[in-house]
Amino acid sequence: MEEIIKTLYSGVQPTNNLTIGNYIGTLRSWRGLQENYNCIFAAANMHAITVRQNPAELRQKTLSLVALFLACGVNPQKSIVYVQSHVPAHAELCWALNTFTYVGEMERMTQYKDKSSRHADNINMGLMDYPVLMAADILLYQTDLVPVGLDQRQHLEIARDIAVRFNNAYTPTFTVPEGLYPKMGAKIADLQDPAKKMSKSAENPNGAVFLSDDKDTVMRKFKRAVTDSENAVKYNPESKAGVSNLLTVYCAFSGKSLEEAEKEFEGKGYGDFKLAVGETVADSLAPMQAEHKRLLADKAYLESVMADGADKAEKLARKTLSKVYKKIGFYQI
Numbered sequence: 001m002e003e004i005i006k007t008l009y010s011g012v013q014p015t016n017n018l019t020i021g022n023y024i025g026t027l028r029s030w031r032g033l034q035e036n037y038n039c040i041f042a043a044a045n046m047h048a049i050t051v052r053q054n055p056a057e058l059r060q061k062t063l064s065l066v067a068l069f070l071a072c073g074v075n076p077q078k079s080i081v082y083v084q085s086h087v088p089a090h091a092e093l094c095w096a097l098n099t100f101t102y103v104g105e106m107e108r109m110t111q112y113k114d115k116s117s118r119h120a121d122n123i124n125m126g127l128m129d130y131p132v133l134m135a136a137d138i139l140l141y142q143t144d145l146v147p148v149g150l151d152q153r154q155h156l157e158i159a160r161d162i163a164v165r166f167n168n169a170y171t172p173t174f175t176v177p178e179g180l181y182p183k184m185g186a187k188i189a190d191l192q193d194p195a196k197k198m199s200k201s202a203e204n205p206n207g208a209v210f211l212s213d214d215k216d217t218v219m220r221k222f223k224r225a226v227t228d229s230e231n232a233v234k235y236n237p238e239s240k241a242g243v244s245n246l247l248t249v250y251c252a253f254s255g256k257s258l259e260e261a262e263k264e265f266e267g268k269g270y271g272d273f274k275l276a277v278g279e280t281v282a283d284s285l286a287p288m289q290a291e292h293k294r295l296l297a298d299k300a301y302l303e304s305v306m307a308d309g310a311d312k313a314e315k316l317a318r319k320t321l322s323k324v325y326k327k328i329g330f331y332q333i
C-alpha cells in the first residue's frame with residue numbers, strides 16, 4: 001500500500017525581530033520535519049497588519065523572513081515557502097469560516113485580550129478575527145500537524161473546533177489538525193522576567209535574544225539574565241524559573257539533555273553557566289546569520305522562491321476552497 005505522507009503547516013509573522021523563542025519553539029524543527037512530511041511554511045503578513053505596521057518595513061521584513069526560513073534549513077525544492085497575501089484563498093476561506101465562529105469565542109482568546117490592552121487605540125476587527133484567519137491558513141491545506149510554541153495552542157484548538165463544526169454541518173471537508181509542540185522549549189521565557197514569554201515585542205530589550213544579535217549582545221544579555229540566590233544549576237521551573245529557562249535554551253542549542261547539562265555545571269556558579277549558555281547560543285546563531293545575510297543579498301532568488309511557493313500553495317488552497325464553496329451553496333459557474 002502506498003504510504004500516505006502527512007501534511008505539516010506553520011507560519012511566522014514578519015514583525016519585529018525574531019527571537020530565540022521563535023527559533024526554539026518552532027523554526028529549528030523545520031529542517032528535520034521536511035524529511036518526513038509535506039511541509040508548507042508561510043510568512044504571515046496578513047496577520048501582521050492586525051497591529052499597525054510601517055509599510056516599507058513590513059515589505060522588507062517579509063523578504064527577510066523568507067530568507068530566514070531558508071537560512072534555518074528549509075529547502076524550497078522540498079517544502080512550500082510562500083507569503084500569505086500572495087494566496088487570496090486565505091482571505092476567502094477566512095470569510096466563510098467567520099460564519100462558523102462565535103464572537104464570544106474570539107473575545108475569550110488570551111492573545112486578543114493581551115493585544116487589545118497593549119494597543120487600546122486600535123482594537124480593530126482584524127485583531128479579533130486573527131484566529132479565524134489562522135484557522136483558514138491551516139485548514140486550506142488539509143493539514144495534519146502544526147508545529148508551534150505553546151502560546152499558539154489556544155488558536156490551534158479553535159482551528160480544530162471550527163473544522164469539526166464545519167465537518168458536522170455538512171460532510172467531512174477539513175482534516176482536523178493536531179498541534180506539534182516541542183518537548184522542551186515550547187515556551188521560552190523572557191530573560192529579565194521569567195514569568196513572561198520571550199517576545200519579539202519585549203518591552204525590555206534585554207529580555208529577548210534576537211536571532212540577529214551579534215555575539216557581544218548575546219553574551220551581555222545572558223550575563224544579565226535573572227536567576228536566583230541559590231547558585232545551583234538545577235532544573236525546576238516552579239522554584240527556579242530563570243535558571244530552568246537558561247538550561248532549556250542551553251539544551252536546545254547544544255543538543256544536550258537536561259541531565260547532561262546539570263552534570264556539566266555541577267559545582268559551578270551562575271557566572272560560568274551564563275557564559276557557556278551565551279557562547280553556545282552565539283556560536284550556533286553565527287552560521288545562520290551568515291547564510292541569512294548571503295540570501296538577503298539575492299533578492300531575485302528570494303522572489304523566485306516566493307513566486308514558486310505561491311503558485312504551489314494556491315493550487316492546493318483552491319481545491320479546498322472550491323469544496324467549501326460547493327458545500328455552503330455558492331453558485332458555481
Ligand code: TYM
Nearest residue numbers: 010011012013021022025026044148149186187188197198
Ligand atoms: P509568531 O510570529 O508570534 O511566532 C512564531 C512561532 O514562534 C513561537 N513562539 C515561541 N515558542 C517558544 N517560546 C516563545 N517564547 C515563543 N514565542 C513565539 C510561536 O508559537 C510560533 O510557533 N499566529 C502565528 C503565526 C501563524 C501561524 C499560522 C502559525 C499564522 N498562521 C498557521 C501556525 C499555523 C504567530 O503569530 O506566530
